[in-house]
Amino acid sequence: MKTKSNLERVLESKIFAVTGELGPPQSADPEVIRRKAKILKGHVDACNVTDGQTAVVRMASWAACIMAKEEGLDPIVQMTCRDRNRIALQMDVLGIAALGLNNMLCLTGDHQKFGNHPTAKGVYDLDSIQLVKMVKDMRDEKKFQCGEAMSVEPHLFIGAAENPFADPFEFRAARLAKKAAAGADFIQTQIVYNVDKFAQWMKMVRDRGLHERVKILVGVAPIKSVGAAKYMKTRVPGMDVPDSVVARLQGVPKEQVSKEGIKLCIDIINKVREIEGVAGIHLMAIEWEETVPEIVEAAGLLPRPKLVT
Amino acid sequence: MLISKQKPLEEILSYVEGDKSIFLIGCKGCAEGWGSGGEKQVAEMKNTLQEKGKTITGSVVVDMLCDGALTKLKLRSYKKDIASADSILVLTDGAGVQTVAEVVNKVVHPGCNTLSSGGAHAEWKEAERCLECGDCVLEFTGGLCPIARCSKLLLNGPCGGSQGGKCEVDPSIPCVWQQIVDRLAKLRQLDKLERFVTPKNWSVSLISGPPVKRFP
Numbered sequence: 240m241k242t243k244s245n246l247e248r249v250l251e252s253k254i255f256a257v258t259g260e261l262g263p264p265q266s267a268d269p270e271v272i273r274r275k276a277k278i279l280k281g282h283v284d285a286c287n288v289t290d291g292q293t294a295v296v297r298m299a300s301w302a303a304c305i306m307a308k309e310e311g312l313d314p315i316v317q318m319t320c321r322d323r324n325r326i327a328l329q330m331d332v333l334g335i336a337a338l339g340l341n342n343m344l345c346l347t348g349d350h351q352k353f354g355n356h357p358t359a360k361g362v363y364d365l366d367s368i369q370l371v372k373m374v375k376d377m378r379d380e381k382k383f384q385c386g387e388a389m390s391v392e393p394h395l396f397i398g399a400a401e402n403p404f405a406d407p408f409e410f411r412a413a414r415l416a417k418k419a420a421a422g423a424d425f426i427q428t429q430i431v432y433n434v435d436k437f438a439q440w441m442k443m444v445r446d447r448g449l450h451e452r453v454k455i456l457v458g459v460a461p462i463k464s465v466g467a468a469k470y471m472k473t474r475v476p477g478m479d480v481p482d483s484v485v486a487r488l489q490g491v492p493k494e495q496v497s498k499e500g501i502k503l504c505i506d507i508i509n510k511v512r513e514i515e516g517v518a519g520i521h522l523m524a525i526e527w528e529e530t531v532p533e534i535v536e537a538a539g540l541l542p543r544p545k546l547v548t
Numbered sequence: 549m550l551i552s553k554q555k556p557l558e559e560i561l562s563y564v565e566g567d568k569s570i571f572l573i574g575c576k577g578c579a580e581g582w583g584s585g586g587e588k589q590v591a592e593m594k595n596t597l598q599e600k601g602k603t604i605t606g607s608v609v610v611d612m613l614c615d616g617a618l619t620k621l622k623l624r625s626y627k628k629d630i631a632s633a634d635s636i637l638v639l640t641d642g643a644g645v646q647t648v649a650e651v652v653n654k655v656v657h658p659g660c661n662t663l664s665s666g667g668a669h670a671e672w673k674e675a676e677r678c679l680e681c682g683d684c685v686l687e688f689t690g691g692l693c694p695i696a697r698c699s700k701l702l703l704n705g706p707c708g709g710s711q712g713g714k715c716e717v718d719p720s721i722p723c724v725w726q727q728i729v730d731r732l733a734k735l736r737q738l739d740k741l742e743r744f745v746t747p748k749n750w751s752v753s754l755i756s757g758p759p760v761k762r763f764p
Contacts, residue, residue: 368704402708476716
């Protein structure tokens with residue numbers, strides 16, 4: 240074990256892992272975090288806390304992580320390069336580790352254009368792969384990015400994201416290889432609705448032996464409405480929502496659509512579990528956290544191993 | 549006037565390490581003016597590389613290398629010399645390097661860093677080609693600049709928002725990383741993208757360095 244991460248422990252024991260997601264509020268209200276954390280507790284092995292997702296100002300990920308940890312979760316701090324240069328990133332890495340948080344997901348970040356401050360200056364001093372390498376060197380080499388040594392290193396379990404559905408498709412596995420080589424311990428993918436295309440990507444991943452070097456958690460999410468499915472299909476860059484998914488939701492009476500969306504999510508979990516090299520799921524029930532217990536139970540993923548951090 | 553300065557020799561040599569034969573290109577415009585890639589510097593580079601055991605298949609110093617149409621025309625008469633070289637080393641600013649990369653189907657190495665565009669644009673105006681970052685990365689990106697053309701300035705791209713060859717931030721502009729992958733695939737150099745590109749030195753750029761620069 241490189242860290243005290245519960246997620247690392249679960250993955251190392253070859254147990255099919257479940258991570259969740261918690262979005263901090265656009266306010267200073269701690270109760271939002273505590274309420275969501277209580278729902279997720281006992282149903283996930285670790286929980287991402289987003290870092291200004293879609294470039295909208297929200298409570299800092301690390302601060303919300305502290306509260307989530309107090310509620311009994313093993314939080315994953317999300318860290319984006321959009322808002323921080325290498326100096327700020329490393330300061331946050333030190334602080335996060337010192338506060339007893341165990342996991343960090345390294346992201347480039349959603350572009351500021353999509354958020355509520357589109358006139359902001361994007362930083363992008365590093366990209367996500369450079370961030371992964373920097374955190375790994377801090378942890379394993381006890382070195383800052385500049386090469387200087389530190390006395391006490393940050394013990395963080397390092398994650399990165401990958402989108403199997405973005406272009407150029409043929410290059411996606413190569414990019415994953417770069418993230419693995421840079422030092423990622425685990426990968427969380429974009430939400431999967433197109434299982435066939437995901438399976439194709441996984442084959443490229445296995446051909447390179449990457450599933451043995453980095454743990455792959457498949458992004459899944461329930462869909463609440465036909466409108467949401469259509470929105471993701473047409474408006475969200477990098478999402479692949481097949482027509483069959485929209486049709487399935489359209490095929491049930493309106494009051495049953497959200498139930499069908501949950502069923503669909505469970506079906507996808509059952510399918511991706513069968514794919515060789517998949518180490519777990521990352522369940523993103525964003526602003527719909529109350530569905531997490533139901534989905535995890537119906538997918539036969541309960542009880543979760545006792546949480547230890 | 550685009551102001552450029554030759555990269556350190558060790559850096560240039562590391563770029564051409566695997567190449568036996570090289571074609572050299574300089575520019576009679578800005579690079580001649582700044583002494584980074586005119587007649588004299590191209591001749592000196594020829595000698596230096598020959599001393600290092602490289603074969604120089606030919607060389608040319610073009611008027612206004614950043615003019616795509618002109619460069620395409622001019623390079624036509626060197627077709628054979630270029631074809632027989634493993635790669636091309638271009639001694640001028642980022643705009644000129646990208647022009648050559650676009651008109652020739654050959655690996656292009658940048659020999660200079662662009663310190664400033666001096667308030668002017670290059671001759672080929674259809675796209676922003678150089679952001680005067682002072683630490684040219686075109687070596688790693690198939691001669692297409694991710695600093696000038698990627699919304700997130702990715703050096704290890706593409707990001708997860710590239711779809712159908714377009715940038716998620718503005719679908720009216722092409723995803724430069726798709727273009728980079730396409731060009732390197734065409735050159736059978738995709739393995740170049742498997743290499744980790746280290747964090748960039750921003751201290752030499754106009755946007756992060758001192759607002760006033762001393763030039764060579």
